[in-house]
Amino acid sequence: MSVPTELGYTAKHEWVVIEDGIATVGITAFAAEALGDIVFVEPPEVGGEVTAGEPAGEVESTKSVSEIYSPVSGEVIEANETLEDAPETINSAPYEGGWLFKVRLSEEPSDLLSAEEYTKLIEGEN
Amino acid sequence: MSEPTAAPRPTALHKIHEQAGANLVDFAGWLMPLRYGSETAEHTAVREAAGLFDLSHMGEIRLTGPQAGQALDHALVGHLSKLKTGRARYTMLTAEDGGVLDDLIVYRLGEEDFLVVANAINAPLVASTLATRATGFDAEVVDESADYSLIALQGPKAVEVLAPLTDADLDQIRYFAGYEHTVAGVPVLLARTGYTGEDGFEIFIRPADKAPEVWTALMNEGAGHGLVPAGLSARDTLRMEAGMPLYGQELTAEITPFDAGLGRVVKFDKGEFVGRAALEEASRTARARRLIGFLARGRRPLRKGQDVLRDGAVVGRITSGAPSPTLGRPIAMAYVDGDLDTTTGTFTVDVRGRGEEVDVVELPFYQRQS
Numbered sequence: 001m002s003v004p005t006e007l008g009y010t011a012k013h014e015w016v017v018i019e020d021g022i023a024t025v026g027i028t029a030f031a032a033e034a035l036g037d038i039v040f041v042e043p044p045e046v047g048g049e050v051t052a053g054e055p056a057g058e059v060e061s062t063k064s065v066s067e068i069y070s071p072v073s074g075e076v077i078e079a080n081e082t083l084e085d086a087p088e089t090i091n092s093a094p095y096e097g098g099w100l101f102k103v104r105l106s107e108e109p110s111d112l113l114s115a116e117e118y119t120k121l122i123e124g125e126n
Numbered sequence: 127m128s129e130p131t132a133a134p135r136p137t138a139l140h141k142i143h144e145q146a147g148a149n150l151v152d153f154a155g156w157l158m159p160l161r162y163g164s165e166t167a168e169h170t171a172v173r174e175a176a177g178l179f180d181l182s183h184m185g186e187i188r189l190t191g192p193q194a195g196q197a198l199d200h201a202l203v204g205h206l207s208k209l210k211t212g213r214a215r216y217t218m219l220t221a222e223d224g225g226v227l228d229d230l231i232v233y234r235l236g237e238e239d240f241l242v243v244a245n246a247i248n249a250p251l252v253a254s255t256l257a258t259r260a261t262g263f264d265a266e267v268v269d270e271s272a273d274y275s276l277i278a279l280q281g282p283k284a285v286e287v288l289a290p291l292t293d294a295d296l297d298q299i300r301y302f303a304g305y306e307h308t309v310a311g312v313p314v315l316l317a318r319t320g321y322t323g324e325d326g327f328e329i330f331i332r333p334a335d336k337a338p339e340v341w342t343a344l345m346n347e348g349a350g351h352g353l354v355p356a357g358l359s360a361r362d363t364l365r366m367e368a369g370m371p372l373y374g375q376e377l378t379a380e381i382t383p384f385d386a387g388l389g390r391v392v393k394f395d396k397g398e399f400v401g402r403a404a405l406e407e408a409s410r411t412a413r414a415r416r417l418i419g420f421l422a423r424g425r426r427p428l429r430k431g432q433d434v435l436r437d438g439a440v441v442g443r444i445t446s447g448a449p450s451p452t453l454g455r456p457i458a459m460a461y462v463d464g465d466l467d468t469t470t471g472t473f474t475v476d477v478r479g480r481g482e483e484v485d486v487v488e489l490p491f492y493q494r495q496s
Contacts, residue, residue: 036164037164037165039427040425040426042426063160063165065429
């Protein structure tokens with residue numbers, strides 16, 4: 001299962017990459033694989049605030065509904081609109097085309113997991 | 127009800143599923159493949175080519191003896207003594223009050239030999255109820271569930287995949303027929319039945335541990351035809367599109383066959399049977415509810431348990447819902463009030479507080495072109 005080294009992770013299987021104070025958030029390949037085919041995505045509203053560790057949206061697979069927990073705090077400045085018609089991109093490209101939303105950070109995130117730490121976590125869940 | 131505490135039981139095909147990378151789940155006490163890869167791809171393969179399912183969790187209960195047919199006439203709602211050898215019938219076991227205890231397929235294997243196929247979760251209850259109801263008839267009831275593996279080969283390519291591997295002339299096996307044949311040299315009950323809305327076969331294998339031979343031969347033969355292994359997730363969306371009920375969802379002990387729109391399975395021209403009085407009453411009176419289909423306008427999936435509203439008032443509840451791979455939009459089956467006029471008004475489904483607009487559609491959602 002791929003866990004790109006340059007990203008930060010949460011124990012709830014989100015990934016985040018931060019560039020110039022903007023965080024891009026998605027769910028990991030491990031999460032996408034565990035959920036099955038993603039059929040619907042509800043990202044947070046653009047212009048709204050998200051809080052680290054709090055629910056920020058939903059992803060639905062054939063069989064389940066799961067909350068997305070924001071790994072960071074700040075204002076949502078963009079949501080990935082292509083997922084509306086092609087939610088399966090999360091399965092095929094979870095770290096690229098399957099990103100969920102972007103946040104202008106209000107504070108530096110704390111306690112993100114490294115790729116190494118996240119890999120250990122999912123090995124424990126397998 | 128089964129106790130969820132025991133470790134789920136693997137089928138005879140467990141190693142093959144593991145090697146294929148199956149996502150395995152506890153289903154009715156059995157460790158079953160939910161999906162192997164993408165469940166949507168498995169669903170589509172069954173609609174366009176073929177899929178292979180391990181259904182070894184299903185229950186098989188055997189009735190033999192001079193009065194086996196009469197015992198089934200008394201115990202079930204159908205007229206099974208009339209069934210010809212080699213044919214199968216969809217039927218139900220109901221309680222005295224007409225509530226459905228399980229839906230079943232009964233195969234007549236011989237003059238005095240019937241095989242009753244029950245849902246996994248209900249198999250022990252079906253076996254014990256049949257044994258009780260067969261009291262006084264010259265018939266023996268044996269739960270043979272542990273002796274059988276069951277593999278379903280479903281899809282438009284099923285005949286092409288199976289034909290080179292069997293001694294049967296598949297053109298001679300009609301829908302809802304089943305005979306003793308061989309597949310890959312293994313003696314089986316080969317039946318033209320299924321739960322997907324496609325043509326296909328169900329292959330009952332006894333002893334159960336011969337299943338890997340049959341599975342592997344079918345997978346090898348099917349490789350060039352687009353055959354894929356398919357899990358319970360695809361099976362559920364396939365049966366939903368085909369408008370087929372699932373026990374525990376569309377059918378429960380609180381539902382009569384008439385509520386479910388399946389009153390035709392109840393045969394009153396066969397004398398006394400368990401539940402007759404209640405079912406006669408149910409056949410005469412207006413139905414308290416009826417089962418209808420919904421197609422969502424948006425993409426948000428509809429799910430079991432969600433309320434159905436017409437013009438803002440709750441009129442029913444979803445029993446099964448899922449994104450339909452074939453239609454590209456979410457579908458649902460729901461019970462609504464029996465006297466509800468479904469031709470007018472705006473229907474919505476309460477999806478966690480949000481009203482998703484839906485349209486009433488005729489069941490089934492999908493019907494194969496034959």
